[in-house]
Amino acid sequence: MNLSEFKTLDEYMEITHSYMLKVNPFYGEFLKAMKYFDVLDALQHPTADWSTPNNVIYKNQTLWLRHFPNKRQNDAKRPVLILPPQAGHHSNLADYSAAQSLVRVFHRYGYDVYITHWQSATQEYKDLGMNDYIRLTDEAVDQIRERTGVYKIHIVGQCQGGWQSAVYTSLHQDKIATLVSAAAPIDVFAAPSQIVDNAQLPMEFFEFLVAQNNGLMNGKFMLQGFKSMQAEEHYVRKYFRLWDWIQNNDEDAIKRFSYFENWYEYTQFLPGRFYLDIIKNIFKENNLTKHGAFSLDGVPVDMANITCPVIIMAGKKDHITPPPQAFALKHLVSTPPEDVVEILTDGGHIGTLMGTEALREDWTAVNEVLRLAI
Amino acid sequence: MKTVKQQEKYHLDCIKALKKTQPWSLGSELEKLAVERGDHPAVIFYDRVISYAEFNRQANRYAALFSGQGLKKGDVVALMMAGRPEYLFAVAGLSKLGIITALLTPEVRGEVLAASINMAEARAVILGHEYLDLFQGISERIRMRKPARKLVECESQCPELPAGFENLGDELAQVGEENPGTTAEVNSDDPLVYLYSAGSSGNRKAIPVLHKRFLAVGHKAGAFCHMNYDSIQYMSLPLHFNSGFNICFGGMIATGSTMVLRKRFSVHEFWDVIHRYKVNYFVAVGEMCRYIFNQVARKDDRDNTLETVICNGIWGGMIDPFKQRFGLKHVIEIYGSTEGVGSFINYQEIKDMCGNLTLGGIRQGEVVRCNFDTGELLKDDNGYLIKCTPGHTGVLICEINELNVFTGYLNDAEATEAKIIRNAFKQGDQYYITNDLMELHEGDNVSFVDRLGDSYRWKGKTVSAHQVADVLLKFFGPIDDVTVYGVKVPGMEGRAGMAAMTYIEGEKMDWKRFIQYVNDRMPEHARPLFLRIVQDSEGVNLLDELKNKYKKEGISPLTVKDPMFFLDPVKESYVPFTMETYNAILENKIRF
Numbered sequence: 011m012n013l014s015e016f017k018t019l020d021e022y023m024e025i026t027h028s029y030m031l032k033v034n035p036f037y038g039e040f041l042k043a044m045k046y047f048d049v050l051d052a053l054q055h056p057t058a059d060w061s062t063p064n065n066v067i068y069k070n071q072t073l074w075l076r077h078f079p080n081k082r083q084n085d086a087k088r089p090v091l092i093l094p095p096q097a098g099h100h101s102n103l104a105d106y107s108a109a110q111s112l113v114r115v116f117h118r119y120g121y122d123v124y125i126t127h128w129q130s131a132t133q134e135y136k137d138l139g140m141n142d143y144i145r146l147t148d149e150a151v152d153q154i155r156e157r158t159g160v161y162k163i164h165i166v167g168q169c170q171g172g173w174q175s176a177v178y179t180s181l182h183q184d185k186i187a188t189l190v191s192a193a194a195p196i197d198v199f200a201a202p203s204q205i206v207d208n209a210q211l212p213m214e215f216f217e218f219l220v221a222q223n224n225g226l227m228n229g230k231f232m233l234q235g236f237k238s239m240q241a242e243e244h245y246v247r248k249y250f251r252l253w254d255w256i257q258n259n260d261e262d263a264i265k266r267f268s269y270f271e272n273w274y275e276y277t278q279f280l281p282g283r284f285y286l287d288i289i290k291n292i293f294k295e296n297n298l299t300k301h302g303a304f305s306l307d308g309v310p311v312d313m314a315n316i317t318c319p320v321i322i323m324a325g326k327k328d329h330i331t332p333p334p335q336a337f338a339l340k341h342l343v344s345t346p347p348e349d350v351v352e353i354l355t356d357g358g359h360i361g362t363l364m365g366t367e368a369l370r371e372d373w374t375a376v377n378e379v380l381r382l383a384i
Numbered sequence: 385m386k387t388v389k390q391q392e393k394y395h396l397d398c399i400k401a402l403k404k405t406q407p408w409s410l411g412s413e414l415e416k417l418a419v420e421r422g423d424h425p426a427v428i429f430y431d432r433v434i435s436y437a438e439f440n441r442q443a444n445r446y447a448a449l450f451s452g453q454g455l456k457k458g459d460v461v462a463l464m465m466a467g468r469p470e471y472l473f474a475v476a477g478l479s480k481l482g483i484i485t486a487l488l489t490p491e492v493r494g495e496v497l498a499a500s501i502n503m504a505e506a507r508a509v510i511l512g513h514e515y516l517d518l519f520q521g522i523s524e525r526i527r528m529r530k531p532a533r534k535l536v537e538c539e540s541q542c543p544e545l546p547a548g549f550e551n552l553g554d555e556l557a558q559v560g561e562e563n564p565g566t567t568a569e570v571n572s573d574d575p576l577v578y579l580y581s582a583g584s585s586g587n588r589k590a591i592p593v594l595h596k597r598f599l600a601v602g603h604k605a606g607a608f609c610h611m612n613y614d615s616i617q618y619m620s621l622p623l624h625f626n627s628g629f630n631i632c633f634g635g636m637i638a639t640g641s642t643m644v645l646r647k648r649f650s651v652h653e654f655w656d657v658i659h660r661y662k663v664n665y666f667v668a669v670g671e672m673c674r675y676i677f678n679q680v681a682r683k684d685d686r687d688n689t690l691e692t693v694i695c696n697g698i699w700g701g702m703i704d705p706f707k708q709r710f711g712l713k714h715v716i717e718i719y720g721s722t723e724g725v726g727s728f729i730n731y732q733e734i735k736d737m738c739g740n741l742t743l744g745g746i747r748q749g750e751v752v753r754c755n756f757d758t759g760e761l762l763k764d765d766n767g768y769l770i771k772c773t774p775g776h777t778g779v780l781i782c783e784i785n786e787l788n789v790f791t792g793y794l795n796d797a798e799a800t801e802a803k804i805i806r807n808a809f810k811q812g813d814q815y816y817i818t819n820d821l822m823e824l825h826e827g828d829n830v831s832f833v834d835r836l837g838d839s840y841r842w843k844g845k846t847v848s849a850h851q852v853a854d855v856l857l858k859f860f861g862p863i864d865d866v867t868v869y870g871v872k873v874p875g876m877e878g879r880a881g882m883a884a885m886t887y888i889e890g891e892k893m894d895w896k897r898f899i900q901y902v903n904d905r906m907p908e909h910a911r912p913l914f915l916r917i918v919q920d921s922e923g924v925n926l927l928d929e930l931k932n933k934y935k936k937e938g939i940s941p942l943t944v945k946d947p948m949f950f951l952d953p954v955k956e957s958y959v960p961f962t963m964e965t966y967n968a969i970l971e972n973k974i975r976f
Contacts, residue, residue: 108864108888108889108891109860109861109862109888109891110860114860115858115860118857118858118860262892265890351524353524366860366861369860370858370859370860370861370901374495374858375524375525378495378498378525379524379525382502382525382527
């Protein structure tokens with residue numbers, strides 16, 4: 011067979027594969043195995059990107075404030091600021107994909123959207139603490155207020171961004187119209203969870219983790235922690251599923267798997283001090299439930315200072331933040347009970363934050379309630 | 385006892401008198417009927433025969449209950465209940481206090497229903513037990529004013545009610561049934577109810593209906609549509625419809641006649657009801673007549689008591705066969721809108737017409753020239769609108785005057801203003817723009833042609849294309865953009881919904897979830913019957929720009945090259961729309 015007889019390399023490869031499949035019964039399995047490894051190999055270098063067009067409008071330290079202009083319908087009274095989680099992952103959780111984007115949900119309801127895009131910390135910022143992140147959040151809020159001329163904005167916190175939003179609102183209630191706290195740990199002892207159990211290890215253990223990276227907390231460590239909570243799923247089952255999809259030629263499922271794993275495996279560094287502040291105040295001492303038990307820049311943090319309407323979301327199957335931990339916020343705020351709305355999704359932790367069903371069924375409900383807020 | 389002619393003159397005089405504020409209201413008329421025709425049946429609901437005196441007493445209980453709660457003139461109570469006598473008692477009773485009843489539309493779901501309730505700013509809601517689940521499903525999105533009572537009318541059943549809901553029957557049993565002193569404080573210019581409509585564009589809006597309009601429409605039924613003392617009407621339209629509330633209920637009150645009330649229309653029981661109660665009057669929307677006509681012909685089709693059918697949107701070609709087959713004296717086509725400016729009644733029964741620009745000596749409106757693509761009204765060199773001449777089609781505009789009041793849309797000044805044109809023919813005049821195309825005929829008769837704007841009528845109900853698109857867009861997932869419009873379906877009245885959609889690149893539709901979503905969020909008449917997947921959208925709002933082109937292309941697979949899907953009424957799911965399906969529609973093999 012002369013290579014020059016083929017017009018393209020693809021044509022040559024196709025003929026070769028047909029021939030190999032004919033003479034070697036195991037060749038088909040070999041091709042599938044190759045594909046299996048190709049898929050996993052591509053995940054060795056995960057990347058992060060945003061799905062919705064946006065502009066960075068403000069930068070300071072680890073904060074990049076991104077504006078997602080609503081080009082279709084921009085008629086809501088107030089803008090929305092989303093605080094994504096800071097648990098070692100990229101901030102693009104709120105804009106995961108074109109089809110699965112919280113930004114898109116808010117846009118459909120007429121909101122202009124802003125997101126705090128937290129940068130991976132470098133040595134320069136290893137000593138930023140909780141107080142600094144609340145300060146940076148305040149800078150973001152002020153930027154939005156100045157740009158829009160709106161005095162009070164809606165703030166939406168996802169997971170770790172949820173307690174951050176709650177703390178921020180308690181300190182700056184005058185700037186927030188509505189607080190949305192989604193799958194956020196508030197009273198970590200309200201229901202058992204492995205993440206809280208793990209956090210009860212001696213403080214020295216966490217300090218050791220931070221010291222290993224010269225004062226930074228490596229997101230990979232946190233990812234390993236999350237994975238260890240569902241080890242069989244993360245280290246065994248999902249690979250079987252991938253193999254099944256390859257066997258069944260289910261390209262859509264393979265695409266979804268690759269897309270999610272790329273996001274999941276992408277990690278970044280947190281300032282060590284910030285990480286240790288969280289472990290101590292939130293997960294060890296449960297300080298959010300104690301009025302004024304800790305202070306930030308000299309101001310006591312007290313959830314009772316929150317008086318605005320509050321929307322609390324939690325996922326039925328959330329093993330990271332079980333619903334009672336999230337819904338506990340309602341007992342701590344001073345908001346009248348009729349202005350506190352609880353939304354229980356059918357999903358787990360990530361499903362609640364960005365799952366297709368949660369976006370369609372639950373985040374739309376958040377938007378509808380939000381529109382009632384003055 | 386007045387003769388029919390005397391009654392018609394009386395109604396005409398009342399209509400003219402209503403140009404000025406009168407001390408008349410639903411409550412005052414009901415109290416008058418309770419004295420003058422106390423024993424006459426007002427409402428017959430299955431085996432219940434409710435006289436005017438009893439009707440009034442029941443209404444008084446509602447007045448006493450809500451008055452005791454501190455509700456007063458100008459307050460709003462929302463009402464969502466199937467067509468039962470209690471519905472009418474509630475509206476009548478509340479009206480005696482000057483309370484406005486917001487007649488909710490239970491056909492809409494979720495967000496849209498919650499928005500309807502919220503915009504009314506109601507202080508209480510009355511729910512039929514049949515809608516308790518529907519209400520609970522959206523309760524977290526509902527905001528009411530204090531005391532925000534939620535009362536459930538349980539229809540003599542005693543279900544265990546969820547926390548926060550009260551049994552209305554228990555409450556009513558504890559109050560008196562005397563006429564309240566407040567009835568006289570309500571006059572014809574006060575608002576009676578809020579009706580909801582998509583209008584001709586945008587989201588659903590609440591429209592205040594004054595006592596004046598309710599009574600005027602009722603008297604028009606008496607003056608022009610043969611409704612009188614002795615009429616027994618079969619009423620199966622939803623009571624939150626303009627025709628159900630204003631024509632049927634208004635007509636009953638204005639004439640003191642009898643209403644045979646049913647929760648819903650059933651073609652199978654139609655003639656049984658007519659025979660059983662000796663019904664001689666029926667108000668319908670177009671499809672109802674077709675359903676009746678499509679029944680297998682029987683030898684005794686003409687052996688019935690029915691004399692008059694009032695119909696909105698009946699297909700012209702059906703009127704004569706319908707009339708002849710069932711031996712009817714009158715089939716009268718009417719045209720109107722929920723906004724209620726202008727009345728058009730083809731009382732002379734001229735073929736294919738839906739009314740005349742003049743009714744009872746009062747000019748109702750004009751047909752004016754327009755740009756058919758944009759709907760823009762054309763003006764002459766002096767800046768005035770140009771009236772059409774017979775044989776030409778244009779937009780119908782209705783004069784706003786002391787009788788034809790346009791109350792506007794509740795808390796939506798922008799939408800209200802968009803429906804008004806000022807200085808149309810002379811300085812100082814103002815007209816309501818219907819956005820409906822009419823053909824003008826000799827003698828100022830008019831016939832309906834089509835609807836401009838972004839709403840269309842399907843199965844007798846107005847559908848807001850904007851709202852349907854909004855619901856579809858919120859399916860998210862693969863849908864990038866949507867535009868919705870009405871398309872003609874051969875052999876059917878009105879227009880069916882077509883949604884042209886673009887997908888996000890690389891995404892696929894989960895059809896099972898999609899149909900579930902559509903069913904959960906939209907009433908049957910609003911669900912788009914056709915979907916068109918447009919491949920080459922180049923940007924935001926492109927689809928809207930192409931809407932007119934798509935509209936003209938209709939549903940024929942010969943003209944539409946994009947993939948189309950069809951909401952199969954048997955499979956209850958979206959299936960590819962093929963030439964074969966199209967032919968089946970043409971051959972009337974598919975029933976909607």
